[in-house]
């Protein structure tokens with residue numbers, strides 16, 4: 115049996131996890147001979163992988179079994195945090211049930227599955243994610259909490275003034291030097307992707323005005339700040355936040371993964387692209403090497419049996435019809451759902467309540483599908499999976515995010531940059547592939563949205579191929595996980 119304990123930092127120190135106590139019930143279940151289906155698995159081939167899932171809300175159960183399609187040995191996945199907080203008996207029976215279900219070929223059949231197996235980037239969790247941003251206000255009204263309170267540090271790092279001032283100072287220096295050579299275009303473009311409530315844009319523009327006044331070269335007069343988001347609703351909120359700058363701000367409804375659809379007219383013209391806490395919110399797959407062979411992680415969203423039964427009972431419907439109602443929710447959104455099904459929802463808040471209950475209960479089953487060569491896998495349009503090879507070949511098995519959405523967005527945004535332009539991103543970013551071996555990097559649930567760490571080395575490779583230097587620096591705030599990623603045209 116192969117046992118992999120990933121959260122190395124949790125194994126020592128004041129808050130160390132009691133590994134023996136946590137794992138004993140699991141090994142108890144594994145080694146017990148039972149009359150029915152056990153010992154259910156060939157222990158000589160079983161892999162046990164333990165993570166510490168730091169997100170209080172996430173898509174995992176404390177013990178789950180992940181099959182390998184094609185008959186490879188399965189993986190027993192443990193969330194050490196989850197099993198430490200659960201009674202030993204419950205863990206033992208959970209592990210035994212997972213193994214038994216696998217053995218009988220009926221893994222998870224009692225759950226209400228919401229979709230077919232597929233790459234995680236195509237999962238319904240992303241439809242939930244998008245629903246959240248399309249109807250942010252309804253969610254925030256129901257919880258009484260703004261989305262920023264869920265971000266690391268309780269607010270967006272975009273609002274810290276010192277880095278904003280540094281960024282604008284650098285822009286001024288570039289513009290001064292271009293202006294001195296009569297090479298500065300009349301229009302000065304800045305693009306922000308994924309603007310949220312517009313607080314970052316507001317801070318940035320206010321600071322710009324103040325610094326421009328002191329600098330004295332009237333750059334504000336020439337500034338165009340383009341706020342972009344795929345949620346018209348979010349853009350409306352952001353527009354209200356920056357109402358003091360209306361003449362200098364335009365807003366675009368666009369998918370951050372396809373900026374050129376609306377912004378192609380800005381090719382080579384943008385001096386600064388800013389992206390904060392967005393890449394971690396874009397769809398991603400995960401790839402795992404198991405026994406030196408690459409596998410794609412496939413996922414399937416489901417509602418656990420007990421939750422599905424409770425939610426259905428609350429609506430007075432049969433659990434079997436719940437799946438169709440969830441699909442309707444994802445397609446229509448809460449206001450139209452309430453209108454279309456008044457027999458189930460008295461008003462819009464009732465539909466929002468249904469949405470929140472489903473999101474709270476939502477889990478992902480996972481399985482591994484062998485890949486027949488990395489070149490058969492596409493990271494982003496025109497970017498082959500081969501680019502992952504150097505990251506995967508760093509010694510031993512590893513499972514990592516592909517950050518497909520971030521990679522697509524990044525690759526499609528770079529062509530917008532002026533030769534002296536810069537792309538800057540604040541986010542939770544893995545900067546060394548080894549970090550995938552020592553910590554859980556998502557997915558987690560923030561309020562109604564999905565979060566995954568971003569595969570920084572992969573983005574750096576993509577940037578390098580397109581002629582950009584990509585660098586990473588910790589964000590200057592104590593205790594922050596946030597990384598500043600910067601892409602500049604290579605000299």
Ligand SMILES: C[S@@+](CC[C@H](N)C(=O)[O-])C[C@H]1O[C@@H](n2cnc3c(N)ncnc32)[C@H](O)[C@@H]1O
Pocket residue numbers: 247262270271272307308309310311314342343344345348368369370371389390391392395396
């Ligand atoms: C966590 S918020 C971050 C907002 C802001 N940048 C900040 O740091 O506070 C993520 C933002 O990205 C937007 N977003 C998510 N996926 C997107 C996509 N595919 N295209 C465009 N915007 C997207 C959401 O609507 C939301 O405004």
